[in-house]
Structure formats: structure tokens, C-alpha cells
Amino acid sequence: MILCIGNLLDDPSLSRIRQVLDRSDFEDGRTTAGWHAKLVKNNEQIAPGQEPLSELRSEVGKALGRHPVFQMAVRPLKMTPILFSRYRDGMTYGNHVDDPVMGQGEHRIRTDVSFTLFLDDPDSYDGGELVTDTTAGEQSYKLPAGSAVVYPSSTLHRVEPVTRGQRRVAVGWVQSTVRDPAHREVLFDLDTARRQIFEREGKTAEFDLLTKSLANLQRFWVEI
Numbered sequence: 001m002i003l004c005i006g007n008l009l010d011d012p013s014l015s016r017i018r019q020v021l022d023r024s025d026f027e028d029g030r031t032t033a034g035w036h037a038k039l040v041k042n043n044e045q046i047a048p049g050q051e052p053l054s055e056l057r058s059e060v061g062k063a064l065g066r067h068p069v070f071q072m073a074v075r076p077l078k079m080t081p082i083l084f085s086r087y088r089d090g091m092t093y094g095n096h097v098d099d100p101v102m103g104q105g106e107h108r109i110r111t112d113v114s115f116t117l118f119l120d121d122p123d124s125y126d127g128g129e130l131v132t133d134t135t136a137g138e139q140s141y142k143l144p145a146g147s148a149v150v151y152p153s154s155t156l157h158r159v160e161p162v163t164r165g166q167r168r169v170a171v172g173w174v175q176s177t178v179r180d181p182a183h184r185e186v187l188f189d190l191d192t193a194r195r196q197i198f199e200r201e202g203k204t205a206e207f208d209l210l211t212k213s214l215a216n217l218q219r220f221w222v223e224i
């Protein structure tokens with residue numbers, strides 16, 4: 001399941017983040033890519049250890065933590081530190097698959113879900129679409145600022161060259177409590193349906209049965 005989630009960040013939060021990005025130093029993005037992804041990665045990232053980075057990470061991390069659709073779709077257990085990337089002047093990230101394991105020591109995670117949170121208005125730059133290669137063909141995403149695309153980390157994907165302006169995004173990887181994307185989709189659908197039933201009819205017997213099934217499926221599938 002590839003999902004677009006709108007309004008993860010509101011306008012005040014977006015302008016705070018952009019102000020911080022404007023005064024941050026970026027370095028060559030190849031430092032954090034696996035050996036094969038390095039061959040096709042041409043972007044910039046905020047250097048680790050920079051003061052504003054922790055502020056940015058906490059702002060975006062909190063937004064993801066409180067967003068019900070992100071939580072229902074991704075069911076996060078652990079997450080990598082969020083990266084802030086910038087593409088300009090023809091920068092691009094060619095086809096690649098993200099590393100299956102990221103981080104060091106106790107911070108190592110299995111990457112189940114990848115996300116891109118768009119930070120710039122799509123009209124302010126040309127190109128920069130995130131393209132995923134799925135069995136249904138290629139899908140292209142260029143979302144409004146504050147919206148994110150969330151996709152299984154097993155997906156082959158690329159970022160098209162930026163030919164005008166700058167494309168800044170927050171990207172991250174999550175180890176989910178539910179490893180299999182098909183299982184996550186079943187839980188997401190059931191959870192969505194029971195919430196809609198609750199909104200329409202309250203805590204009915206049907207709502208209770210769906211809640212029971214959702215809980216019991218999680219008992220089969222959750223790894224913590």
C-alpha cells in the first residue's frame with residue numbers, strides 16, 4: 001500500500017521549518033547512501049551535528065507521532081533520525097531500493113516503511129517527482145507542502161531531476177510493528193472501517209466485533 005497523507009504539517013510549522021532550512025548548511029547526500037545508491041544519488045542533506053537539525057527532527061517527529069493516519073498506516077516501532085534533503089540545479093536520485101537495515105548498534109532498524117514529506121510548494125520548483133515502480137506500473141508523486149507519501153521500503157523508486165527552484169523534503173525510515181505490507185493494509189482497512197462505523201452509529205455490536213478482530217489480528221502479526 002502506498003499512501004499519500006495530507007496536512008501532516010500546518011502552515012506556521014512549515015514556515016518555521018523553511019526558515020531553519022534557509023539558514024542551514026547542506027552537504028553532499030552521498031554520505032548516507034548504500035554503495036549502489038551512491039552511484040545514482042545526487043542531492044544535499046543537512047550535515048549531522050548541526051544545531052538546527054535536532055529542532056527540525058523534533059518538529060517533524062512530533063507531527064508524525066500525533067497523526068492518526070500515519071500511525072494507522074505505518075504502526076511504527078522504531079525510526080531512523082529524519083533526514084532533510086535538498087535538490088536543486090539538476091539534482092536527482094536515480095532508481096534504487098533503500099537499504100534493508102539502517103543505523104548502528106542499538107539504533108539499528110529493519111526498514112519496512114519509507115516516507116517523503118514535502119516541504120516546498122510544488123509550484124515553486126520544476127521536476128522533483130518521487131516515482132515508484134510498482135507491479136501496476138510507475139506512479140509519480142509531487143505533493144503539496146506538508147503532505148507525505150508513505151511506501152513500503154521494498155519498492156524501487158527514484159527522484160526526477162529538479163530543473164528549477166529547490167525541492168526540500170524530510171525523509172525517514174520506519175521499522176513497523178507489522179512487518180508485512182499486506183498485513184499492514186488489512187489492519188489499516190479494518191481500522192478505517194471500524195472508525196467510520198463508530199462515527200456513524202457509535203459503539204455498536206458490529207463495532208465491537210471489528211475491534212475484537214483488529215486486536216486479534218495484531219496478536220498474530222505484531223512484533224515488538
Ligand SMILES: O=C(O)CCC(=O)C(=O)O
Nearest residue numbers: 093098116130159169171
Ligand atoms: O527525496 C525523496 O523523495 C526520496 C529520497 C530517497 O529515495 C532516499 O533518500 O532514499
Ligand SMILES: [Fe+2]
Nearest residue numbers: 096097098157
Ligand atoms: Fe530512497
